[in-house]
Structures are given as structure tokens and as C-alpha cells.
Amino acid sequence: MEWEAPVLFFRHALDARGIRTPEDFLPPYRKAAERLGLDNADPAPKTVEGWIYEGRKPQRVFRPVIVEMLGYSIDDLWTEVPEGSPPNFVPLIDASPTALHADAGVELNEMKRTGAMAVRRAKDFLLGADRERVGDDTLGLLDDEVQRLVAVxxxxxxxxxWHDxxxxxxxxFCLLEGGxxxxxxxxxxxxxxAMLSFLVAKGFNDMEDRHQAMTMTRVAAACARDAEHPGLIALTDxxxxxxxxxxxxxxxAYHYASQGAAIAANLxxxxxxxxxGLKARAAAVxxxxxxxxxxxxxxxxxREHVVPDDLDQLGGLFTYAPEKQLYYSVEAEALLGHGGAQLAAQAEQAVMxxxxxxxxxxxxxxxxxxxxxLALIRLHSEDVEGTADAIRPVLDLPSTHRNNGIVVSAMRVRGALMRSPARSAVAVKELRAEIEAFPTSRRALPRG
Incomplete structure (x- = not known):
């Protein structure tokens, strides 16, 4: 009986882009490598054939480029898709199932682009039309946009x-200044x-522009005080x-968290x-x-006595879900250098x-x-292989998602590897080298 290679989602992703051969594969691969600022050599045609026709998983040096090229994680791409069932993976970057079909995608994207221009013109008209006073429609429009931005x-x-x-x-702020x-x-x-300044400040922090981030946070705090909103005031702290x-x-970090916690004590x-949670993480450091x-x-x-308020109803960064509370709690333990099976199980639950x-x-x-x-806790438990498995999805993230917090978190794992008793092991050295290369290209982030 002749052996057949498994049908991988990788093949579906390539087929959707009209890529059938190594010759089709290499041009978009080179463009993805260029976007990442990488100079690594093209894979050999035989290597690409092994990926496409035999289901071989690529070596680590090629994985970031493939992720950037196709918009899905390596784990998703190399997942077997049962025959007759449509693949249902969530892209890492802005890609819709329709956009995967080139002809239909081009038409739909153009329709969306021209439609968005019409919406923008109408919105600008509405925002400028109430020259004597701000109308309810204008405020409703801003309500919708704030809620959308907080959610996404x-x-x-x-x-x-960023542009929106x-x-x-x-x-x-033009409305506030216009009188x-x-x-x-x-x-x-x-x-x-206050809410929008909070998001802009968070954006600057994600871009590692801390001065602008702190300045805009102070603007958010001033607006929160003028709004007489204790929750927003605490949020800015x-x-x-x-x-x-x-x-x-x-x-x-500890000072500001303590200050905000005092303001929010009765909320x-x-x-x-x-x-x-912020106070605990700072104390752990x-x-x-x-x-x-x-x-x-x-x-x-x-947590047992929470009554959701207007900020919780907005969601996004303005609510603190139980999942996030567990993540913060686990991170504090990881920063203290703790490990063990029980904590590792909690860390796995946080990831889940x-x-x-x-x-x-x-x-x-x-x-x-x-x-x-999870990678840190496994390393503290002397599980090097488990450490590599835990951080692998992070290292496979496309450049669009490599914000400051993610880079710092990855660098913490690198630092722990350097201090590990197993630091001279080949596997540890290879993982350290991979993490060192992780933040070198973040071109898709908007400039500060």
C-alpha cells in the first residue's frame, strides 16, 4: 500500500493563494523575509517540495518567514485537516476567509476601501456640521467608535x-476645544x-516610547478628573x-499601583x-x-463581590477578567523564581x-x-524541553504582534536561560539564540 502524506492546513493555505510548486512558493517567501528584515537564504526547491508534498515541518530558521507569509502559526499550518472538512483556523494577522481567494478578495477589498471613504466623508461632515453646538448624533457616533476601539x-x-x-x-479634543x-x-x-488617551498611551508603551506613553497617561488622568470618574482615575494610575x-x-510600578488601589478600594x-494584580507583580520583581x-x-x-461597572461593560483593557487575574497571579510567582508541578499546572491553565x-x-x-x-516556570522546574515548547508560539508570532511587553517577556526567558544550571547545554544555547533574534524586526508597528 502506497504511503500518502497527510493533508495539512499548510497545503490549504498555499492552494488558496494559487501556490502549487516551489517556483510559486519562493517569490512570496522572499517578500515576507524582506518585510521581516531577514537576510536568510531561500530554502532549496527540494526542501520546499518536502514541505508541500511530504508534510515535513520546516526547520526553525524558516518558520518566522512562513508565518509572516501565510498569517498563521506554524502549529496551525502543520495541523492535519480531515478530508472533506473545511479548515477553521484564526489568522494571526488581518486576513478573512474571503480574502484568501485572490479574485474575490481583490474585489471585496476594493469595495470596502471605497465604502470606507464614503463613511469617512459622512463622519467628517457630521462632526463639523453642528457648528453652534454638538448634537446627539455626533456623541452617538463617538460612542460607537470608542466602544469599537476599546474592544479591538x-x-x-x-x-x-493606530490611525483610527x-x-x-x-x-x-477638537470638540472639547471648540466651545x-x-x-x-x-x-x-x-x-x-480619558479612555482614548489611555489607549493612545498604551499604544506608545507597546512601541517602547515610554516618555510619550507617560505624557499621554497624564492627559488621560486629567480628563478622568474633569469627568469626575473615580474608576478612570484609578485606571490611569x-x-x-x-x-x-x-x-x-x-x-x-509599585508606587502607582498602590496609589491606584487606594483610590479604587471602595469601587x-x-x-x-x-x-x-499590578501591585503583586511589581512586588514580585x-x-x-x-x-x-x-x-x-x-x-x-x-472577585467574589464584583459588581460590573461601566468600564467592565466596555470590556477590552478596561475590564479585568478572571483569566487575566490568573495570568497576573502566575506571573508574580514566575518572577519570584518559583516552579513545581502545581504552579506549572496553574500556568498551563492560564495559557488555556x-x-x-x-x-x-x-x-x-x-x-x-x-x-x-509557563516557559519560566518549567525552566525553574529544570524542564528545558518544556520551556522550549511553551515559548515556541511566541517566537513564531509575526512582526505585527511583537509589541514591547511581548518582547520583554521573551527576554526574561532568555535571561533565565543564561542563569540556568543547564545554560551550557546545546538545546539551551540554541533556544537563547532564537530568543535573541526575536525582537530584531518590528517594522509593522507604527512609529512613535
């Missing part, structure tokens, strides 16, 4: 939403200004803590729990195990919490962070 921020690469975010931010706002509308507009945490300033929403335990226990106790992209609380950054934490 954790789910899409920053480059996909800045434009909406500018529109809100056309009724007193009854001011508080609502200032709240929108949390963002200051987050910026300091990723900048390796744990003392500042019933989840912002207070987020601040306690400082080696303060007692505060880690106390803060995480307080957050766990308060972000395994479904259709979940309302899914965020690619939280998924990558929890995977890096």
Missing part, C-alpha cells in the same frame, strides 16, 4: 487600528477623552504602573482587582513575597484561558505573556 485594541496588531485611534482622539459643548455633555466628552513595570522600574468593578501573597489574596477575595480567540476576553498579548510565564 487587545485583539489586533497596533498598526491595524488617533483620528478619534483628535475629534474628541460648542453643552455643560451636560462635558463630563461624557471628558470621559471619552494602573497604566502608569504598567508603563513603569515594562520599563524595569519596579519601585515606580465594586474590576479596576481595583487589576491594581492589586522587588522580591517581596509577603506583599505578593497579600495583594493576590485580596484580589481573590474581592487565552486559547480561544473567539472568547470576549482573548488578547494576543496576554496569551503570549502567559506562554512566557
Amino acid at each position: 485594541y487587545p485583539r489586533e496588531p497596533l498598526s491595524a487600528i 485611534l488617533l483620528e478619534t482622539h483628535d475629534q474628541v 460648542r459643548v453643552r455643560p451636560s455633555q462635558l463630563r461624557d466628552l471628558y470621559a471619552k477623552g 494602573g497604566l502608569k504602573s504598567l508603563i513603569a513595570y515594562w520599563a524595569d522600574k519596579p519601585e515606580d 465594586r468593578g474590576t479596576v481595583g482587582l487589576w491594581l492589586l 522587588l522580591g517581596d513575597e509577603e506583599t505578593v501573597r497579600t495583594a493576590n489574596q485580596q484580589a481573590s477575595d474581592r 484561558g487565552f486559547s480561544d480567540p473567539t472568547s470576549p476576553h482573548w488578547a494576543f498579548g496576554d496569551l503570549a505573556g502567559s506562554q512566557c510565564d
Whole structure:
């Protein structure tokens, strides 16, 4: 009986793009490598034949380019697809099932582009039409856009939403500056200004522009105070803590988290729990195990009494879901250098919490962070192979998703590998080299 290669999703992805042979494969491969800024040599035609016709999994040096080229993780691409069943994998970048079919995709994308231009013209008209005063339709339009941006921020690469975010931010501040706002509308507009400034500040932090991030966070805080919104005020302290945490300033991170936690002490929403989680993570970096335990226990106790508020209803970065609380708790333990089977099981549960992209609380950054934490905990348990398996999906992320927090998380694993008793092992050296190469190209992120 003749052996048949398994039908992989890789073949479906290639077929959808009209790629049938190694000769078809190499031009888009070279373009993907160029986007990543990589100079690695083309795979040999025989190698590509092995991938396409025999189902061989590519060597690690080729994987980032293939991921960039096709928009799916290596694990998804090399998953066998049962005959007769349509593949149902979620792309890592902006790709729809329709767009995978070249002819139909071109037509549909052009229709969307021209339609978006019409919507933009109409929106600009509406925003400028109320020259004497701001109308309810204008505020409703901004409500819709703020809700959309809050929802998509954790789910899409920053480059996909940055223009819309800045434009909406500018529109809100133009209205506030224009003097056309009724007193009854001011508080609502200032709240929108705080939310959008929060997202813009988070964007600058993702781009590793900490000065701009902190400046915009202070703008968000000022708007939150003018809106007289305690939850937003506390939220901006949390963002200051987050910026300091990723900048390796744990003392500042601890200070801002404590300050925000005090403001949120009597609030019933989840912002207070987020601040306690931030406080625990900062304390972990400082080696303060007692505060880690106390803060995480307080957050766990308060979870039982949460009453979702207006920020929780917005979702996105403005709510602190149980999945994220577990992720933060596990990260604090990982930062303390802890390992063991029980903690590894919790870390695996944290990763599973972000395994479904259709979940309302899914965020690619939280998924990558929890995977890096799992890698650290397995390394602390002297499981080098498990460490490599845990961080593999992170290293396979396309350049669009390599924001500052993900890069720092990956570098923490590299640092732990350098301190590991197994640091001289060949497998450890190879993994360290891969992580070192991870942040070298992030061209798809918008510039600060």
C-alpha cells in the first residue's frame, strides 16, 4: 500500500493563494523575509517540495518567514485537516476567509476601501456640521467608535487600528476645544477623552516610547478628573504602573499601583482587582513575597463581590477578567523564581484561558505573556524541553504582534536561560539564540 502524506492546513493555505510548486512558493517567501528584515537564504526547491508534498515541518530558521507569509502559526499550518472538512483556523494577522481567494478578495477589498471613504466623508461632515453646538448624533457616533476601539485594541496588531485611534482622539479634543459643548455633555466628552488617551498611551508603551506613553497617561488622568470618574482615575494610575513595570522600574510600578488601589478600594468593578494584580507583580520583581501573597489574596477575595461597572461593560483593557487575574497571579510567582508541578499546572491553565480567540476576553498579548510565564516556570522546574515548547508560539508570532511587553517577556526567558544550571547545554544555547533574534524586526508597528 502506497504511503500518502497527510493533508495539512499548510497545503490549504498555499492552494488558496494559487501556490502549487516551489517556483510559486519562493517569490512570496522572499517578500515576507524582506518585510521581516531577514537576510536568510531561500530554502532549496527540494526542501520546499518536502514541505508541500511530504508534510515535513520546516526547520526553525524558516518558520518566522512562513508565518509572516501565510498569517498563521506554524502549529496551525502543520495541523492535519480531515478530508472533506473545511479548515477553521484564526489568522494571526488581518486576513478573512474571503480574502484568501485572490479574485474575490481583490474585489471585496476594493469595495470596502471605497465604502470606507464614503463613511469617512459622512463622519467628517457630521462632526463639523453642528457648528453652534454638538448634537446627539455626533456623541452617538463617538460612542460607537470608542466602544469599537476599546474592544479591538487587545485583539489586533497596533498598526491595524493606530490611525483610527488617533483620528478619534483628535475629534474628541477638537470638540472639547471648540466651545460648542453643552455643560451636560462635558463630563461624557471628558470621559471619552480619558479612555482614548489611555489607549493612545498604551499604544506608545507597546512601541517602547515610554516618555510619550507617560505624557499621554497624564492627559488621560486629567480628563478622568474633569469627568469626575473615580474608576478612570484609578485606571490611569494602573497604566502608569504598567508603563513603569515594562520599563524595569519596579519601585515606580509599585508606587502607582498602590496609589491606584487606594483610590479604587471602595469601587465594586474590576479596576481595583487589576491594581492589586499590578501591585503583586511589581512586588514580585522587588522580591517581596509577603506583599505578593497579600495583594493576590485580596484580589481573590474581592472577585467574589464584583459588581460590573461601566468600564467592565466596555470590556477590552478596561475590564479585568478572571483569566487575566490568573495570568497576573502566575506571573508574580514566575518572577519570584518559583516552579513545581502545581504552579506549572496553574500556568498551563492560564495559557488555556487565552486559547480561544473567539472568547470576549482573548488578547494576543496576554496569551503570549502567559506562554512566557509557563516557559519560566518549567525552566525553574529544570524542564528545558518544556520551556522550549511553551515559548515556541511566541517566537513564531509575526512582526505585527511583537509589541514591547511581548518582547520583554521573551527576554526574561532568555535571561533565565543564561542563569540556568543547564545554560551550557546545546538545546539551551540554541533556544537563547532564537530568543535573541526575536525582537530584531518590528517594522509593522507604527512609529512613535
